[in-house]
Amino acid sequence: MPVGNKKLPEEKVFKDPVHRYIHISDELIWDLVGTKEFQRLRRVRQLGTTFLTFHGAEHTRFNHSLGVYEIMRRIIEVFEGRPHWNGNEGLLCLSAALLHDIGHGPFSHSFEKVFNTDHEEWTRHIILGDTEVNTVLRRMGEDFPQQVADVIEKTHPNKLIVSMISSQIDADRMDYLQRDAFYTGVSYGHFDMERILRVMRPTEDQVVIKATGMHAVEDYIMSRYQMYWQVYFHPVTRSAEVILTKILQRVKDLKNEEYPFKYPPHHFESFFRGAITLEDYLDLDESVAMYYFLMWQKEEDAILQDLCRRFMNRRLFKYVEFDQHFMMNEWLRLQQLFADLGVDPAYYLVVDSSSDLPYDFYRPGEEEDRVPIHLLMPDRRLRELSRESDVVEAISGKKRTDHKLYYPSEVLEEPGQEDTKQQIKDILHLKLGKVER
Template sequence: MQPSSSRTYHDPLHGAITLEANDPTEALLIGLIDTPPFQRLRRIRQLGIAHLTFHGAEGSRFTHSLGVMEVARRVFDRLIRQYPALKPHRALVLCGALLHDIGHGPLSHTSEDLFGGSHEYWTRRILREHPAIRQRLDDYSPDLAAELEQVYLKQYPLPCMSQLVSSQLDCDRLDYLMRDSYFTGASYGKLDLDRILMAFDYDSVSQQLVVAQKGLAAIEHYLVVRYFMYAQVYNHAKNLAATWGLQRIIERAKQQLTNDNLEADDTMTAWLTQPTTALSLDHYLAADDGVLLYHLQRWRRNADSTLSDLCRRHLDRDLLKALDISELEAEQQQQALKQVQHLLTKRGLSQDYSGIQVALTRGYTLYQRGINVKTEQGLQDISELSPLVQTLSQPFRKAWLIYPRAVEPDLLRSQANRGTLQ
């Protein structure tokens, strides 16, 4: 690559994202993007199984990660102009933003529901162990990899650096709310990014990322958008039903593998038989959406009729139903589940087709220092200044009864007679 050359990514949200190779930090970003672990993110859907609910949700973790880096660059370069002392941390912030999701497994967060583990753990491990990633970081600075781990663990001496990557108001959330809204068609997820970025400020005393008081309304709007995206998109009933079905598939596949009745390659065998933290780096990075879906295609022909049918349902989008039973008492919820299981037994079907799926939305919290507003009286948490944010701080829990469509008429008739469902 010539020193004067550049790399441009045309993004549907941010327009042309151009990295200049004559800038040492941006040359490093180009090199990191070209590594196999980062290119793997092209094969991992940003929204997991949400494309089964919102047909446009086909974006990848690759595009999101580039977007987070671009938002971080806009924020940080603006802060540098006002606070030049921050400039030595530019590479740390931009690499932290770019690489923050490099540890995701197949179908992003869905793989954590299926196999356990944490993508944050794998992000740190990839930074330490993958030769291509580590070599580029070490060539830039022998301390950069360790500093990135500090940022991800919220242990870096300047809190602002971690807050830009992971906090109640960070570059990650700004990009995914905008991107997920765009690709799902959820118009209530639109953000005024320019106004939000103008609200960002730095407090040199506490070394925190803060918000200017004049930007309060823009941040309130951001928190409202986040609330609706979790309620209407991320915790959509069909998404929860699809995830629940995949969990049953993985559980059933593990049983069949134990009985030597399952076709699985070395990668999938490792994922089915080991805790994710025990996987080798090669086995972890070898898994992506394609590998998982390939095995669902194979298991569709498995001799176990329940495993076969659950795979068919996912692949053909013949999803299980999800009925909101949040208003029922815990005992009534269990009664409804027992009724479904009774109906399944009458039809000769496995109880793997029924269950209760719970979704919890925490709302705004003081996680990672909360969102501090710079006022004449000093720093104040946004919830102290905004009645709206106080309302958004209330967590809410929803419970869904999962069952196949075939038993729905009998279930609703039975529950209506008992008066336990609306």
């Protein structure tokens, strides 16, 4: 096995719509990109079901991972020769940046919810297991894969390196905000990344920002806030995720009932058993999952057939907003009313909640990985961002949460059982508020 890393005879360049160019000069990085585990990320969308809301959101984890690598490469260029930066750690940073999302599965978060998997755990398995990725990484030494995994898991002793890829302002977030904004076509996620990169400085424990760059960081924080509520938590995307989750749940339930599938879910077998092998995990991507959703439209089971048709043809659930008092006062009654209509509330009446904390500061005694952003002042002191920025201070530590109830609105428009349907409408309209369309 070759040992160490060499520079490529000629730099490789990826044309990128967000960063213009992605530059690779290290043989190690180039070979990691060529592994089958990394190439699989071309078949896993970055934003899951968001393509059903923003039709341009077809970009993949492959795109994003290359983008995070490129930002990390630029950060390292800024850090070269500065105190607290060890140039020998560069390849570790670049490898961790490139591989940080390699464990994501199809429609990642919905999939994890049903099958109780964790993409971070699978990232570790891929880096440390019998894979092409592991073989390439071991050229740098037998302990190098473990170091890469530790950086991604935030357990590496070098906190500076960890903060470069996982903190409140890091290479990962700076790429996905810009990339997701570009592909969804929204204006919220744009900020002056070039300015932020120029004012980043290494310290012993974390990346800090020169005080002169505070306004660029304010812009970044607000971009993140807007992207979460306008894109990532968009109610239509959440409706698609609800249906996707219920498809997987229905298949799991039918499997337990020994239902005779016309199109057996072979690629899901080990997931049902809770004995997933690395090979099984890597064999399942979104192209495979979509094939099953397509074919399950022809199943005899009416619920699975309907849910798959809804997902494939974008016939999504409608929603209403509600408060927590509803759960105690009306939830059981509403479930029974839907059941009276012949609609199984277990699959067709779904509560979904979203919450985000756009920026947090240090809270003594809390076990939290939200290391605050520090500004490097002219006198070399460090000041926590919200103590200097009125904009950030206004949203610091403020967690926003909303709750929505998703349901199939068309069943209320069909003729028959008018009294039951009117009771449902009264609850949805009067108790919960205006129905969203």
